[in-house]
Amino acid sequence: MTDVHLYDRRMDGLSIALQRLDAARTTDELVGALWDLRDSAYDTPELWSTFAAEAFFQRLAGELEDAPADDAGQLSVPVLARAVKTAVAIPGHGIDT
Numbered sequence: 001m002t003d004v005h006l007y008d009r010r011m012d013g014l015s016i017a018l019q020r021l022d023a024a025r026t027t028d029e030l031v032g033a034l035w036d037l038r039d040s041a042y043d044t045p046e047l048w049s050t051f052a053a054e055a056f057f058q059r060l061a062g063e064l065e066d067a068p069a070d071d072a073g074q075l076s077v078p079v080l081a082r083a084v085k086t087a088v089a090i091p092g093h094g095i096d097t
Contacts, residue, residue: 013040014047018088024081033081037088051088060087 017036024030041048063083067075075083 013043018085021081021085024077027077030077030081030084034084037084056087059089060084063087 013036017033017040020029020033020036024033041051060083063086064075064080067079067083069075
């Protein structure tokens with residue numbers, strides 16, 4: 001697997017976080033992407049002004065209900081990352097995953 005060096009590019013924090021969610025294959029990578037989302041919300045609150053926690057949790061629950069699990073009923077990190085990325089979609093900002 002090729003290393004993904006997202007910090008080599010000049011991008012806003014939200015774009016980096018969403019790209020890291022796409023690339024997440026391990027728990028550490030998923031957690032790092034979640035911290036990037038948190039940093040984006042802190043650094044650019046105006047971008048997140050249309051974000052509603054209720055809508056996020058509703059979309060996340062819906063995504064996870066429909067997500068494929070393995071034989072033990074567990075969800076993989078990539079599946080969880082995709083669910084979070086879809087749930088965090090911010091209307092009006094081109095983030096309509």
